[in-house]
Amino acid sequence: MELYNRQQIQDVVTLDRAALEAVEAGFRALGEGNVVQPPILSMAIEESNGEVDVKTAHIKGNSRFAIKVSPGFFDNPKLGLPSLNGLMIVFSARTGLVEAVLFDEGYLTDIRTALAGAIAAKHLSRADSRRVAVIGAGLQAELQVAALKLVRDIDTLDVWARDVDKARAYAMRMHQTYGLETIVHETVADACREADIIVTTTASRQPLLSGEHLPDGVHVTAMGSDSPEKRELDTSVMERADHFVADTRPQSENNGELKAYAGHQPPFEVLELGQVVASGKSPRTTDAEITVCDLTGTGVQDTAIAGFALGRLAS
Numbered sequence: 001m002e003l004y005n006r007q008q009i010q011d012v013v014t015l016d017r018a019a020l021e022a023v024e025a026g027f028r029a030l031g032e033g034n035v036v037q038p039p040i041l042s043m044a045i046e047e048s049n050g051e052v053d054v055k056t057a058h059i060k061g062n063s064r065f066a067i068k069v070s071p072g073f074f075d076n077p078k079l080g081l082p083s084l085n086g087l088m089i090v091f092s093a094r095t096g097l098v099e100a101v102l103f104d105e106g107y108l109t110d111i112r113t114a115l116a117g118a119i120a121a122k123h124l125s126r127a128d129s130r131r132v133a134v135i136g137a138g139l140q141a142e143l144q145v146a147a148l149k150l151v152r153d154i155d156t157l158d159v160w161a162r163d164v165d166k167a168r169a170y171a172m173r174m175h176q177t178y179g180l181e182t183i184v185h186e187t188v189a190d191a192c193r194e195a196d197i198i199v200t201t202t203a204s205r206q207p208l209l210s211g212e213h214l215p216d217g218v219h220v221t222a223m224g225s226d227s228p229e230k231r232e233l234d235t236s237v238m239e240r241a242d243h244f245v246a247d248t249r250p251q252s253e254n255n256g257e258l259k260a261y262a263g264h265q266p267p268f269e270v271l272e273l274g275q276v277v278a279s280g281k282s283p284r285t286t287d288a289e290i291t292v293c294d295l296t297g298t299g300v301q302d303t304a305i306a307g308f309a310l311g312r313l314a315s
Contacts, residue, residue: 002100004313009104012312015114015147019308023115024122024277026059026304030248031274034060037299040251042227049075051227057299058093066090066102066306068299070109082106088306100310112305113297114143116247116273117221120293121197122151123276124245124284125219129196130155135188135208135232136201137161137170140223144199145174152197157182160191161202189213200224200232211236216288223295225256233257233292238268242289245271251296258294274300 013019029035037057044051050073058065070086077083086109088102102108121129129152134141137159148154157180161167164184171182185191192198192213200209202224209232214220220241224232238244238257246252249270253259258266271283273293284291 001098002313003103004100005103006105006107008313009102009107009309013108013111013305013309015111015143015150017150019111019305020115020118020147020150022308023112023301023304024119026057026300027116027119027247027274027277029059029274030298030300031272031276031278035300036060037248040255040299045073048073055297055299055302057303059300059303062303062307063093064090064099064303064307064310065093066303068109068302068306070106088302090306090310100313102306102309104309108305108309109297109302110139110143112301113140113223113295114147115305116295116297116301117144117199117223118147118151119277120221120245120273120295121148121219123273123282124243124291124293125152125197126217126284126287127152129219131158131195132156132197132199133158133160133191133195134199134201135160135191136224137163137166138201140201141170141199142174144201144221144223145180146178148197148199149178155180158191158195159184160186160188192218197221202232203230204232205229207231207234209237210234211240214240214290216290218290220290220292221295222257222292225294226296227255228259230255231257231260233260233294235260238266238292240290241268241292243271243283243291244268245273245276245283245291245293247273247293247295247298251298252294256294256296
């Protein structure tokens with residue numbers, strides 16, 4: 001058994017096309033019915049304002065599978081500690097023996113989450129998309145745009161965040177690092193007005209994005225709602241969309257944006273991202289159509305990125 005730390009993993013796994021292809025292959029296998037993926041195991045530790053999620057999946061035919069343990073303790077910054085942590089344990093799919101422990105401290109989760117956003121945009125956004133609006137100014141706000149640049153020629157970034165100072169610092173960082181034209185806006189509506197792609201990257205508990213904010217032809221990736229108490233999209237966003245796609249419908253209904261329709265069927269068709277990837281054909285048929293993708297984070301992404309990482313680490 002091998003043990004790898006975060007720095008070793010960061011040295012070999014970045015936001016590149018090979019990593020994107022590995023995660024995309026995981027989604028394709030999921031869409032083809034070649035993945036065993038149990039529900040997320042979640043546990044609250046209320047007295048410490050903490051939670052732990054465990055995700056896993058087996059891609060049939062793969063020699064390895066991963067189990068990810070992801071704690072989030074949200075009072076940790078008061079103690080000078082990070083809120084998020086975690087590791088991935090990689091097992092042989094033939095013997096069940098542990099092959100490696102990837103003590104990545106949540107790094108691989110950040111990478112595979114950003115790559116999922118890029119995969120959604122690759123299959124759902126207009127091919128000529130160049131302008132992205134980001135709601136939020138945290139780590140995923142940066143990584144989602146960096147990953148988007150793998151699949152679309154992004155040149156302009158519109159930003160809105162509750163904390164204006166953080167929004168400005170984020171915009172400056174994105175201009176300096178990626179050479180993007182960046183504009184900070186006072187309202188969500190202004191940020192989204194000319195967007196080709198909108199990405200929501202917040203931990204909001206109340207909807208931030210409304211259907212009236214959506215220009216014709218836009219693609220929306222919502223990746224912040226990953227637990228029952230979070231919401232980023234008003235139902236008008238989903239109901240205005242021509243195509244709504246979830247990474248998995250059950251997770252979207254429990255943790256993602258479809259929980260807004262708890263107890264009744266949503267008034268639109270729900271596709272899954274793996275099915276779209278496996279079909280090789282975007283549901284978008286015109287440049288004027290609006291697409292929405294809800295990403296809650298799946299075990300197949302973790303197995304895919306863990307296997308990819310271990311392959312690079314062992315080479």
